[in-house]
Amino acid sequence: MIRVGVSATSLNTPHLRGMGKYLLEMCSQARPEDGVAWTLFAQDARQRMHLPRHQQVVTDVFDHPGDRFALWEQVGLPRRIRRHGLDVLHWAENTMAWWQPCPAVVTIHDTLPWEMETTDRWQHWYWHTLMPAAFRRSAAVITISESSKRDILARWPALEPKLTVIPHGIEAAYFEPPQCALPAALSHALGGARYAVYLGGPMKRKRFDWAVQTLAAQPDPTLMLVACGFGADAREAARNALPHGLQGRVLFAEFLSDAELLALYRGAVAVLYPTLYEGFGFPAIEAQAAGTPVIFSPLGSLAELVGPLATLAPADDLAAWAAALHGAATLPLNARAEKASEARSWAQGFSWQQSWQKHQAVYLQVAQVSMSPRQPAAAR
Incomplete structure (x- = not known):
């Protein structure tokens, strides 16, 4: 012992x-x-x-x-x-x-x-x-x-x-059938709209502002963004700083359990992860294991997390980020399902x-x- x-x-x-x-x-x-x-x-x-x-x-x-x-x-x-x-x-x-x-x-x-x-x-x-x-x-x-x-x-x-x-x-739940739905309040606020997910909260290097700009550049005006990782005060400050035209398209999730976060991933058209530095980027693996495209820049450790559902975009190229999100949002269901199967197999290497x-x-x-x-x- x-x-x-x-x-x-x-x-x-x-x-x-x-x-x-x-x-x-x-x-x-x-x-x-x-x-x-x-x-x-x-x-x-x-x-x-x-x-x-x-x-x-x-x-x-x-x-x-x-x-x-x-x-x-x-x-x-x-x-x-x-x-x-x-x-x-x-x-x-x-x-x-x-x-x-x-x-x-x-x-x-x-x-x-x-x-x-x-x-x-x-x-x-x-x-x-x-x-x-x-x-x-x-x-x-x-x-x-x-x-x-x-x-x-x-x-x-x-x-x-x-x-x-x-x-x-990565948790075993990512390779099992869904066990949880979105919180009722978040589901009601979405009202069935399609959405992307931002993870990282208000820290400057996580670049919430970049995710907002990526959303603003989308040709689909109904696409929404669910932002995670904000405390109560940070949520209020970030909400007040949103451009007027995006006030109704960005939702701030309160704390989500692991099961609720997995449900959020699975329902999203894509995950935006514009961080400039991570020792290890959980969302880059979790999104792919959940069968959801994830967009990030291959900086630092993120270069080690490029799997079948990852789309890489230069950190300073907004047009590339906007195109990547549009591509994920319009990806045919059969193509997404095929990539999702490959991504789950790839993610099992992180045990x-x-x-x-x-x-x-x-x-x-x-x-x-x-x-x-x-x-x-x-x-x-």
Whole structure:
């Protein structure tokens, strides 16, 4: 038995997002015979803790003076893990403590935090001095795409011997019959109209404005856009900023469950994903697995996600984006069905079970190196 702790603050939240989905799926894929005992650490007892399916796990949710980027992460959690007798601690959310009482694995999803400008001296020191020093002390580093690997090694070439690429997977529901419909309010607002989907929320690099311009350039004035990823305040601001002629054609979805998002994908003529950078672009795979064309620019990791239902358009060519959406909206049903079958087969290559097995191999390697000859993994 190997005892693995996970810094799991992204599971300690009302709604799961990318990192939380990654953690939940990875832990859920472990089988009893894999011999892993999980301890999940988080910070906020007031919030929900999402737990892996069919798994017996220990949760340790505790507070510590200071915010997550200071004392809880750098002092509180390292002190806390000593009472659990862990063999490995997995820092799964881009950061880790410099103090590492047991062998540590870190997942660096992307290098975006190091590309953001800040005038705060503490934040600059934290990201550009403390984190690289902590990464060098780690036993292993995981990242999620070849693109992220290149970005990481461009900054910290010394990490290469300990760096492993483990792509994310896709949920089994994408390969099963539909289990859920759109929320009633969203379905009513659409009124049977055809629609495209935008994913990414208000973040500037996700380019909601580009999706709106792509919609405005369509020859079909009845085509609508459903925008996902906006909080209440961001929805209101984005709605107010829409051109007058598009006020009734852009809908803002409230938070959707995974099943509702899948239903949204399946009913769309296309998914617009105009992001300029992703460590790993879930929507690019999810849309294709759902049988829906997806339009994006082959930047960074997205170049690794080109499947049968992907249409590539240059990031700065609005005419190409407009033509791609029009082509998807007018794609004959038989041609779409044929491509959808190919896309589902292609998407099955992104497996959470394979992702878990590769994580398990990293844990085993790290734990076995750290154990003394008198404490082999099989004897734990």
